[in-house]
Amino acid sequence: MELKPPENRNVRFNFICGLLHGVFYRAGMAFSEPTSVLPVFLSHFTGSLTMIGVFSALIQGGGALPLLFVANRLERVRRKKPVLLVAIWVRAAAWGILGILVFFWRDGDTTLVLIALLALLFIFSFAGGVATVPFNDLWAKVLPATMRGRFFGHRQLWGGVMALGAAYVVKRVLGDPELVFPNNYGLLFLLSFAFLVISYIALSSVREPEGDIIETPRKLST
Template identity: 35%
Template sequence: MRADLQTPVTSRENRPLRQNAGFGIAYGALLVLGHTLIHPVIVLALYVSLISDSYLLVGLVPALATGVAVLPLLFGAGSRPGRAGGRATGVWAGIIRAAAIGLLGAAGFALGDGKPQALLLTFFITYAVYNLASGFANTPMVDITAHFISADRLSRVLGQRTVWGAVMGVVVGYTIARLLGDGEDAPATMAILFLLAFVALSLAAYVAAMVREPHRGDGHVTSLGHPLSEAPHLLDNDYFRRFLAFRAFLSLSAIADPFYVVFAYRQLGVPIDLIGLYVAALTVGRFAANLIWEPLAARRGNRLVLQMSALLRMTIPLLVLALPPLLRWSVIADRGLMDGRTLAYAFTLVFVVYGVSLSGQALANMAYLLDIAPEAERPAYSALLNAVLAVVAFVPLVGGLLLERFGFQFLFLVAFLIGFAAVLSSGALHEPRFLRPTPLLSRYDLLTRSRRARG
């Protein structure tokens, strides 16, 4: 009898957890949709290149996307584990994030390409606000995902996000291809993408508001001040010191990231509608690669995943440099395999490899840090790592300067050499598999304490 009486209570208690799981899946899918519609390395880099001849400004796009989102940590907002009211912070930041992109879309229609200077100024202001708001929104929403979705449902939520992320990548790619199909007035057409992203991000904020957050006591708030003051002590950890050097080289290898699509469009004559194919290839490659990386990490450790990801990233500039002469090779050209769009389609491989590499980095970076850092000091280690990477994130600006002075081939060669240095430094990483594995929820708890810049 007692068991029967307890069943309805258990069902009522589980209902918020089930609802939160559903909201978590919807929130993640909408967020992927919104972010992919305005992907910084492909969509926005091309957008800026269409209204400006400055490669420096093109390089500023991914720099803002990665570097600005870490600023909330400086204000003490990046670490609020267990803090009450996190949902409200995430929702309001999500609203501001959506509003910034909506304003950008409206400005695109109002200004058109007749006032490029005003359009560029509006773009960079609104995009900076967008990324700053993302920094404030991400941490509390990850906190809610970790603490208010039951452990047995968390893996389902993450798995569903992976599936829907790949689906959204295909949807976005098709949408971009259709919108840019005629190739006329591309800047104004991209304003439609901004408005679509506004709708997706607005819905994501609405879904976030629907999440049920049980009452909690105030948690502590940690800024970057303490971790930075402890930097000499943290750097005494040889494991971390080697990992920091590897991460710095790996992030520096992004020096040419926003210029691959510009090279394809300006130098190879890739039709602008195929940009949608590149977005889909990157997104699907990134999410589908989880099916490979996760078992590999479980069997062989995160060190190998990081090494393989670095190796793939190193090959990206090589592919960019090798594909055009390879497809123009007489053996291929004489067989009639080299028509006007063959090279454009072959260039898709660049973004598939890029997405697979990003997937491995995203999976193993934080997991490796959790394995090598002492448990009590993990937030400090993560904050110091993020502070260093936030500075390194502006390396595409240097890439823009190199491109303006020396050209595409020189820039891609530099990117390859930096990627090669990252591969070499990965050989110095320790394999921490002998350490006690960290539970999944503990990994998410660290993310709430120090959210790495997006991206």
């Protein structure tokens, strides 16, 4: 079925907003890559590989927890975007606080710093899990199925290009003798925050239509 002109405009608008979100999000996270930058950063605070592994597991797996209860709850609301907005801006705030904390931290009690980092990374990861369900639902509603492959392909392509640029910046920042620890990592985390803010502004601008409500919660199959 052919879309009406207003719907056509919304599709194009949402496509561009989603593309900007994907590109800037991918670049933003490249400044503080969980599998490379973060573990090296944490090694300055603790020599325990177990502790570093806990932090990495928190980022990789912490987002799975909300999936256990978010999906059923969101089936009962027509618009999922408000939940998505709360989740993504909590993530941005957590990363911004992390960047400020690291950038201005000076020699002191590393235990308190590690606890703060643990809490902020958990909040970031958990909020990401909350955002996953409404995020997927949003694109299923605002983009025709025939456009989604091209949409996510462009996000991956141009996000990858931006991530390569971010990786070059990471190399220059960490290799700059005038930027000493922790200012160098603090700068990278603040760059991540800035790019996340841009990506989330784009995502917040997506125009979501109302959806159907599923009155009976789905049950897990056995």
